[in-house]
Amino acid sequence: MTTENKATVIQSLQIGLNILEILAKEKEPLKFTDIQNLTSMTKSNLYKYLSTLNQFGMVYRNPHTNTYILGHKLVQLGNVALSQSSIIEVVIPYFKKITEHTNLTVLLAVPSMQGPLISYILSADYGINIGAQMGTHLPLASSTGVIFSAFEKDLQLKGWAENEVSNFSEQELEQFKKDKEKTRELFFASKTEPLIQHVSSYSVPILNFNNELLGAITVVGITETVPKTADEPIGQYVLNVAREISAYYGFSK
Structure with a gap:
């Protein structure tokens, strides 16, 4: 009998990182419906994730266009990583x-x-x-x-x-x-x-x-x-x- 070692992942964190990766790959502001189409998430779940990411500065929601882009916190973290x-x-x-x-x-x-x-x-x-x-x-x-x-x-x-x-x-x-x-x-x-x-x-x-x-x-x-x-x-x-x-x-x- 063999036991496979599988990396333990936190699914919710994985989903949040996937949203960030989508925003990065598209290279332009995305509407809520755009992100929903690309993630196949329910509206309620996606709203919770985007609200949380926005609260921590990981994404930014433009109140005038209702579009999302990567947030300032990621820039700060990236600069720290590069400087290290x-x-x-x-x-x-x-x-x-x-x-x-x-x-x-x-x-x-x-x-x-x-x-x-x-x-x-x-x-x-x-x-x-x-x-x-x-x-x-x-x-x-x-x-x-x-x-x-x-x-x-x-x-x-x-x-x-x-x-x-x-x-x-x-x-x-x-x-x-x-x-x-x-x-x-x-x-x-x-x-x-x-x-x-x-x-x-x-x-x-x-x-x-x-x-x-x-x-x-x-x-x-x-x-x-x-x-x-x-x-x-x-x-x-x-x-x-x-x-x-x-x-x-x-x-x-």
């Missing part, structure tokens, strides 16, 4: 696992006005000259650059990308366009690094709930040791790590 853990603090334990699993150097690049900025590096034990260090801006031709071009929505980076592209030959530009399209589809980029010979890198994006690029995870090593596709074991491992971190920030593909 920077992206560097979040990725450190994951990066340790990556280096242990792959024996490759791993770095975090975050958006800046001048393109991808290396903000954290964890080197493999044997060490390797990756041609970059903390504070280095990575070029568009790098795997990290391709990730940023494929997923970054910030128009402030448009100038950086246009300036980099202006230095490409027609052949390089055509190849870059193909790489960018493939990266958008598969969520990875692999390149021989332009900064130093015999070194290659593999990059994957970290995205948030709004599909915004928070940064890129890049593994770097001798060209023969770095995966060329996401299907290779190391490629799958790093891609799964990025998905887990992105899920922490609310991303759902």
Whole structure:
């Protein structure tokens, strides 16, 4: 006889959280009837939930339009959550696992006005000259650059990308366009690094709930040791790590 361990949930809390999730996904004010249609709840039950959520600042009811949106309390809680853990603090334990699993150097690049900025590096034990260090801006031709071009929505980076592209030959530009399209589809980029010979890198994006690029995870090593596709074991491992971190920030593909 076996006993299954099932997580104990409070159904009423689960229902309330589901209402909040619906309001978040719709991204526009909803009327009572809209929420009722999406939840299939009775009017009396839904009214009780919305009244309670409104009382605690989790939702806001506009008295003029009789519509509901997410409340100020959620903004406060979200800001507290973000302040408690920077992206560097979040990725450190994951990066340790990556280096242990792959024996490759791993770095975090975050958006800046001048393109991808290396903000954290964890080197493999044997060490390797990756041609970059903390504070280095990575070029568009790098795997990290391709990730940023494929997923970054910030128009402030448009100038950086246009300036980099202006230095490409027609052949390089055509190849870059193909790489960018493939990266958008598969969520990875692999390149021989332009900064130093015999070194290659593999990059994957970290995205948030709004599909915004928070940064890129890049593994770097001798060209023969770095995966060329996401299907290779190391490629799958790093891609799964990025998905887990992105899920922490609310991303759902």
